[in-house]
Amino acid sequence: MLSKNESILLIEDDRVDIMTVQRALKKNKISNPLYVARTGHEAFNMLRGDNGKEQVTPALILLDLNLPKMSGIEFLHKIRNDPDLSEQRIIVLTSSNEPKDRDAAFEYDVDDYIVKPHSFSEFTRAIATILELWE
Amino acid sequence: MPNNRPFTTNAATIMENLSKFSGWITNHVLSRLYAGLTKENVSSNSILWGYYPVALVTLIGLIISVGLFMQSRSWEKQQAEVAFHETAQDRILLIKREIKFSLGIIQDIASFIEASETVGRREFRKFVGPALKNQAGIETLAWVPRVDFKNHDQFLDFARRSFPPFEIKELTPSGQSTSSKAEGQIHYPILYVQPYQDNKPMLGLNIGKDTQVKSLFEKSVSKGSMLIANRSIIDSQTQQSVAGIVVVVPVFEKSDEDQSDATQHDLRGYALGIFNIGEIIERALENLRPGSVDIRFYQESTTSDETLLYTHFSRNRQLDQHSLTDLEESGINYSEIIEVENLSWSVLCTPVYDKFEAKTFTSWIILFGGFAFTALLTIYTANLVGQTNQIRHQVAERTSLLRSTVEELNQEVMERKAAEAELQILNETLEHHIASRTAEAERRAEYLEQFAYVTSHDLKAPLRAVSNLAEWIEEDLTDKLDSSSKEQLALLRDRVRRMHDLIEGLLEYSRVGKTSDVEATIDTRELIQEITDSLSPQKGFTIKIKGEMPVLKADRLQLGQVFSNLISNSLKHHGGRKGKIRISSKQVGNFYEFTVCDNGQGIAPEYHDKVFKMFQTLKSSDFNNSTGIGLALVKKIVIEHGGSIQVNSAVNEGACFTFLWPYTPAENNQSYNNIEGKLTG
Numbered sequence: 099m100l101s102k103n104e105s106i107l108l109i110e111d112d113r114v115d116i117m118t119v120q121r122a123l124k125k126n127k128i129s130n131p132l133y134v135a136r137t138g139h140e141a142f143n144m145l146r147g148d149n150g151k152e153q154v155t156p157a158l159i160l161l162d163l164n165l166p167k168m169s170g171i172e173f174l175h176k177i178r179n180d181p182d183l184s185e186q187r188i189i190v191l192t193s194s195n196e197p198k199d200r201d202a203a204f205e206y207d208v209d210d211y212i213v214k215p216h217s218f219s220e221f222t223r224a225i226a227t228i229l230e231l232w233e
Numbered sequence: 234m235p236n237n238r239p240f241t242t243n244a245a246t247i248m249e250n251l252s253k254f255s256g257w258i259t260n261h262v263l264s265r266l267y268a269g270l271t272k273e274n275v276s277s278n279s280i281l282w283g284y285y286p287v288a289l290v291t292l293i294g295l296i297i298s299v300g301l302f303m304q305s306r307s308w309e310k311q312q313a314e315v316a317f318h319e320t321a322q323d324r325i326l327l328i329k330r331e332i333k334f335s336l337g338i339i340q341d342i343a344s345f346i347e348a349s350e351t352v353g354r355r356e357f358r359k360f361v362g363p364a365l366k367n368q369a370g371i372e373t374l375a376w377v378p379r380v381d382f383k384n385h386d387q388f389l390d391f392a393r394r395s396f397p398p399f400e401i402k403e404l405t406p407s408g409q410s411t412s413s414k415a416e417g418q419i420h421y422p423i424l425y426v427q428p429y430q431d432n433k434p435m436l437g438l439n440i441g442k443d444t445q446v447k448s449l450f451e452k453s454v455s456k457g458s459m460l461i462a463n464r465s466i467i468d469s470q471t472q473q474s475v476a477g478i479v480v481v482v483p484v485f486e487k488s489d490e491d492q493s494d495a496t497q498h499d500l501r502g503y504a505l506g507i508f509n510i511g512e513i514i515e516r517a518l519e520n521l522r523p524g525s526v527d528i529r530f531y532q533e534s535t536t537s538d539e540t541l542l543y544t545h546f547s548r549n550r551q552l553d554q555h556s557l558t559d560l561e562e563s564g565i566n567y568s569e570i571i572e573v574e575n576l577s578w579s580v581l582c583t584p585v586y587d588k589f590e591a592k593t594f595t596s597w598i599i600l601f602g603g604f605a606f607t608a609l610l611t612i613y614t615a616n617l618v619g620q621t622n623q624i625r626h627q628v629a630e631r632t633s634l635l636r637s638t639v640e641e642l643n644q645e646v647m648e649r650k651a652a653e654a655e656l657q658i659l660n661e662t663l664e665h666h667i668a669s670r671t672a673e674a675e676r677r678a679e680y681l682e683q684f685a686y687v688t689s690h691d692l693k694a695p696l697r698a699v700s701n702l703a704e705w706i707e708e709d710l711t712d713k714l715d716s717s718s719k720e721q722l723a724l725l726r727d728r729v730r731r732m733h734d735l736i737e738g739l740l741e742y743s744r745v746g747k748t749s750d751v752e753a754t755i756d757t758r759e760l761i762q763e764i765t766d767s768l769s770p771q772k773g774f775t776i777k778i779k780g781e782m783p784v785l786k787a788d789r790l791q792l793g794q795v796f797s798n799l800i801s802n803s804l805k806h807h808g809g810r811k812g813k814i815r816i817s818s819k820q821v822g823n824f825y826e827f828t829v830c831d832n833g834q835g836i837a838p839e840y841h842d843k844v845f846k847m848f849q850t851l852k853s854s855d856f857n858n859s860t861g862i863g864l865a866l867v868k869k870i871v872i873e874h875g876g877s878i879q880v881n882s883a884v885n886e887g888a889c890f891t892f893l894w895p896y897t898p899a900e901n902n903q904s905y906n907n908i909e910g911k912l913t914g
Contacts, residue, residue, distance in 0.1 A: 112694060112698065114697075114698035114701060114702060115694070115697075115698070117701075117705075118698075118701050121705065164691075164694070193693045193694050193697065195737075195740070214697060216693075216696070216697055216700060216730060216733045217700065217704070217730075218700070218701045218704045218705070219704070221701075
């Protein structure tokens with residue numbers, strides 16, 4: 099379970115998906131701060147406090163793999179090679195059910211790999227489960 | 234393909250070497266050989282020319298044979314000649330001796346008379362008696378005294394004392410003897426004559442009247458010794474005229490003075506003899522063995538041709554062969570001149586016909602032997618030449634055969650080389666094609682994969698968004714929406730859901746075969762139990778495994794997918810409240826045969842092919858929650874693994890799906906376990 103002030107960084111380009119996460123958190127009555135980055139670069143700026151962005155130090159990153167420009171796997175590669183951020187905990191949240199993607203993600207030591215369920219209620223349950231079991 | 238390469242290289246090397254070698258043969262050896270042969274074959278009479286050694290051999294053989302024959306003949310002839318000459322010489326020697334003996338008698342008479350004062354008739358007869366007995370050919374031996382007019386009467390007295398009717402007679406030209414008119418004349422009457430009986434008429438005959446005798450007398454006196462003359466005489470036995478000689482020896486008064494001073498005055502008379510030459514000759518040869526030699530006696534004469542005096546025919550000669558033509562025909566002869574006092578005779582000896590000829594057959598043996606040898610040589614040479622020609626012909630034939638074979642070989646090598654080159658090009662082209670096709674196929678597969686991947690993300694995401702948005706609208710407006718709007722929203726979400734399932738199925742289908750490398754040992758009985766559990770069939774449905782199930786090595790996920798899809802297909806389309814599903818297996822050849830049977834509504838035969846096709850379902854989409862991908866996926870998986878699938882079914886009689894899976898038993902194999910399990914939902 100996340101403590102009260104621990105924040106979450108969602109890296110997602112699709113607006114509906116962002117809304118889905120926000121709605122799922124709200125539905126689960128989780129009020130921890132949620133930061134959203136639309137690209138990998140933006141995420142790095144936020145994590146480092148660069149380019150006028152407020153620096154965030156999230157307890158957890160929810161990462162979509164299908165991102166414009168820098169893909170999720172590229173982001174993983176980059177963050178694991180960054181000495182300041184390499185210990186960052188990450189959960190992959192993607193619509194890809196490909197074993198290839200799953201294997202690649204676990205190569206970068208992610209905490210979990212969640213295929214976005216088709217129905218919102220399922221998604222809500224999945225988010226609840228993850229955060230409840232968070233240590 | 235890589236295995237071909239060394240062979241091709243080897244073959245190419247061999248071909249190249251072979252073609253080089255055969256080319257060399259053709260260019261160097263055969264062309265020379267062939268040129269030589271064709272050159273000879275150009276002229277049509279070359280075959281005849283080939284026989285010139287035969288002609289040469291024959292010619293030389295004949296020449297040698299004839300030469301040897303002639304040599305032998307001439308040698309034989311020479312031998313015969315030598316033998317003949319010896320024989321002839323022997324005979325002539327004997328004849329000469331005999332003549333000498335004969336003439337000696339006359340000389341003896343002359344000496345006897347000269348030595349005696351007077352010679353009486355009896356004394357004379359006594360003296361010549363032995364000679365007459367021993368010596369042949371004596372016709373007449375006589376003493377002819379010189380009677381001149383002074384002692385004419387005295388002589389007659391003396392003569393008549395021993396022979397009273399003695400008278401000096403003369404022959405008249407008619408041949409009658411008359412009494413001589415002695416007046417004033419010198420007479421040469423024959424006083425004594427022996428043999429008396431034959432010569433009786435000659436007694437007292439004045440032979441000084443005979444011209445031949447007279448000249449003979451005169452010449453002998455001037456010469457002072459014996460003289461001889463030829464004269465034909467009458468043979469006393471045959472009464473025929475034969476050749477004879479007259480011999481006179483003058484007898485002078487004994488005196489101490491030189492003989493050269495002797496004059497007519499001192500002459501006492503002549504000893505006279507007449508001889509038959511033939512008899513002398515015959516007597517001379519009498520004691521010799523017959524020598525096959527004819528002897529002819531010719532009178533030598535300075536004025537005229539030789540006159541044949543006598544011919545002696547060999548006693549070997551047949552009587553009917555007495556012919557002079559032999560002289561001309563005979564090749565050999567021998568002649569010698571016999572000189573006696575003032576006379577010379579030519580003696581010609583000729584062999585009797587075919588005597589002293591080559592008596593042996595040596596020459597003829599040589600000739601015919603030579604001919605025979607030549608003939609043999611000719612035959613042998615002809616045979617040899619024939620063989621040579623035959624061999625040459627054969628060689629030519631074989632060479633041309635060899636040449637054509639080599640040419641064929643060459644041709645073949647060329648063709649093969651060309652074919653090989655073509656093949657190489659073809660191979661390369663093919664390789665190129667295959668490579669490009671493979672690359673193309675790979676590119677397409679990659680493209681497809683990419684497509685599927687993109688589809689899974691980019692199609693699913695908006696669908697999910699639509700679904701979520703619809704749900705949120707329903708949630709947010711839950712109080713404001715009427716029931717029909719709510720139902721429409723539900724339908725919207727349902728259709729979106731189906732589309733999501735279709736995409737998901739499509740993705741799954743496209744993934745088949747991509748991950749088939751992972752093989753694990755699978756107990757199919759356990760696998761099916763797991764699947765049955767996860768499918769959690771409705772109450773009233775039983776899933777039963779009949780008989781043994783194999784333990785095999787396979788891709789667990791995919792084989793599981795097959796069973797799962799088949800079982801769920803049976804459950805989904807059973808159509809009844811209660812149902813039975815039976816699963817069984819057996820080994821068929823190199824395959825496991827698995828069968829999944831149900832007792833449901835069945836499938837009409839016309840749809841048996843259709844059920845395995847993508848997105849094909851037999852129900853309308855309103856009542857259908859299946860995507861139409863399950864069986865297509867099953868078929869694809871089975872075929873990808875080298876198996877096959879078929880369905881046996883009829884309407885209301887249930888359906889049996891039977892598929893073959895390659896036989897790949899696990900190592901510690903008890904392929905089938907015998908536990909018959911019953912699984913109940």
